[in-house]
Amino acid sequence: MIAKKFLIHTTFLMVLLALTTKAKADSWRYQTRGFLSARLSTYTEEKSRNYGQLTRAQFEQLTEFSTNLTALNQLRWTSNTIDTDLSTKSTPSKKDNFDAYLGENYIKYKSDSWVAQIGYQEVVWGEAFGFNYADIINPKDQRQTFFSDASEARLPLLLFNGKSFFSSGDFSGSLQFLYSPEPRFSKTLPIDIYAGNLFLQSTLKVIKERTPQMFKETEIGGKISASYAGFDLALFTFSYLDREPHYLFSSATLTNITLQEEHTKIKSSGFSLAKTIYDFVFRTDVVMTQDKLVNYTVNSQLKTFSTSSLNALVSLDTPTYNDFSGVLILARSTLKDIMLNSFRQRQEQYFIGKISKNLGNEKALEFSYIHEFENSGHSVQTFLNWPINNLTDLKLGGEFYFGDDLSNLKKFKNVSSVFVSIKNYFQL
Template sequence: MNIRQQLRQQRRQPHRLSAGAFTLILLSSAAHSEFSSELSSELAWSDAPAALSKAEVQLQSEWQYRTANTSFNLQPRLRADFSDTLYAEQPTSRTDNYPAGSLHSSGPLAQWDNLRFDIPEAYADQYFYGVSLRSGKQQVVWGQADGLRVLDIINPQDMREFNLPDAEDSRIATWMLNAHIPLPNEQSLQWLIIPDLTFSELAEPGTAFAITSPELAPQPVAGVTVNRLPTRRPEGSAWEHGLRWSAFLAGWDISASYFNFYHDTPVIYRTLNTDGNNLQVDVEAVYRRSRLFGLSASTAFSSMVLRLEAGHTSRAFFLRDDLHNNGISQSPELATVTALDYQAPADVFVSYQFYQSRILAYRPQIIRREISTRHTLLLKKTLLNDTLELSFFALLNRDYNDGQLRSKISYQLNDRCSLWSGADYFFGDRAGPFGQFSSSSRFLIGWKNAF
């Protein structure tokens, strides 16, 4: 089977999304259900001598129950990190990224110090008249870019380790209705209704991956008092919704998408106030709405795959170097990714991506550059009948000449147990979005066992 046939076969398979759970049915129908668990642990040491930056243990389970036309899935998870570096010493218990007082919150169900219990996925699949409906807490993946978010913005992210976790692990599943509607001639529609306004979870101030880049976080000014106001979340029934059309035409997998959404990180507004001889800056974080129009296309030829992706955001928000307009400039933004994947001989995989983002209504006061450019390179090699995998990932951000290098070696001991080791290295200007974590480069080891 050639690469083009594989692409077509993958496109016809159901999307691996995540959605709604019915615990009572699962427990009361144990004879018709399946249960599995996975215990894993990962340790990481930072650049500083003997500095343990991560000591995480995770237990994740999965219950499944199936009938003729319906299947249910519930995945509880218990996580603990004993390094005290992913959590602040005096945590702020920041909860504004989760809906307050909601029975359908996507946040932790319980948290004690560095121990957290949550349900990453909980969903029900139903099929009728050719329509596939997935309802509940789920992930939805739009776009094909690796490590670069252009269209893949349906779910918020857990950013307590910045971009280091795999995308599937960093996405925060949210409650939604997700319908796939087949159309003639290898076409389909996907319709999303998302009442759950959960947003990205950022690293706490003072932790290893707290945001400090002036492009992303306002910088304090000596002698000026900062007054932090409560974060302003959307009010009322401000739901998100999206529509995506997909087709296979003339050898191309193509899609067009529309998403009416809230940005997953809040906009930081700053207002200068004077009280006699004292200066004070009021800082207020506000979640703002926008619209995304996206296109993606991919095709295969010989042993190569060409991927194209573009997204136009109607309202993006950028920090200014002054306090005019409350320190924020608003502009449409156009982001594109051009990628080439090559399956080389001897089980070697090579992938290159070229990313650009353009601020369409640029002003000189905006801290970010008008055109932001990034390059990525991914190399993978499998050995020993695919039980041993070597991988290397490099990202260069031309704005600040900063970036990251990531290497990993993983070994599959048997069907249930695997081991891995690797290194994450950040470099470049500390003002850059990657260089800010130069002191958080790390070496890591881990293992995983299924039972």
């Protein structure tokens, strides 16, 4: 099975590479670019492991066969220490995680009234700073913090992605259809972030569920968008394997417990609404998810219950005034039902504020604050972005998490840190 899946992926990649490197296509246009980035953090918590690192790289080639037909090929890799840095239940030694994988790799055909893409790609259905409730299509690397760039946290998904466009006078819109024959799962936080002290064992181990064989499980969804008189409205639905797992008991000793991941089919539906008034951008995302399984414990036994969730946010992006700009967000996630000793709370509500100061020459100073209402959690990030030249960005800053013991934000306290990062872009 693994060999067959590898053969399918390799064949698909080789076809794309052949299309983009065929010697006889002298009229084709090529663009090769990418970036290399590295971040080094010094932790401020006593129980942390002194330092953390995160490095990324992306190599990309865009090929234009014609004005209508293009291909994109990406290769990415990441290396980090986030699993051991975040862990609170056990105290493993410092460990680097290394992942090399295909980024977006697809062929795209575009006409005047429709566009189609097939291959590994990222589809964004809603994005707000820190909370991307409507961004449900792609799995994500959840090990990154609230302040991570969503575009870097997304993981590509094999999709057929078709979109048609329509317009009549001032009214315009689009109709999008998505189909995936190969569901993929998010990279989750360490299990003890969710379980807390619900288990007596000192060490928790998780057996990851493998990606389903191609066409064994399929995902399907659609979105209709419309714009009129400054209003942008989108309605969407997507049936898919839950990107986040629930856990089944596998084995246990007095000191160790092993859990097995499982992902079940869920369905999310919702809408996004945006309106620009005097350069202020108001936006709301509302997403309802059905048949979601959540873990809880009873007498140290692991169980699940089925529920529905409602996620909603309202955001306001302000225009730039005297080189200042800002973002305000209210976000709320609610479960219909809850059990005692659940892996998550029934209601999670946050306020997010971000202010940026333009220092000129693309330099910027930024301050962000997140407040968690239910359990009085807090998070602060500030950084200075200082481009060295057109190809290199330097960033200096810090991010800190604190609050009540039950707060979600305090779960990230081990990665409270000051950091320095550098990102270098290149184009061949």
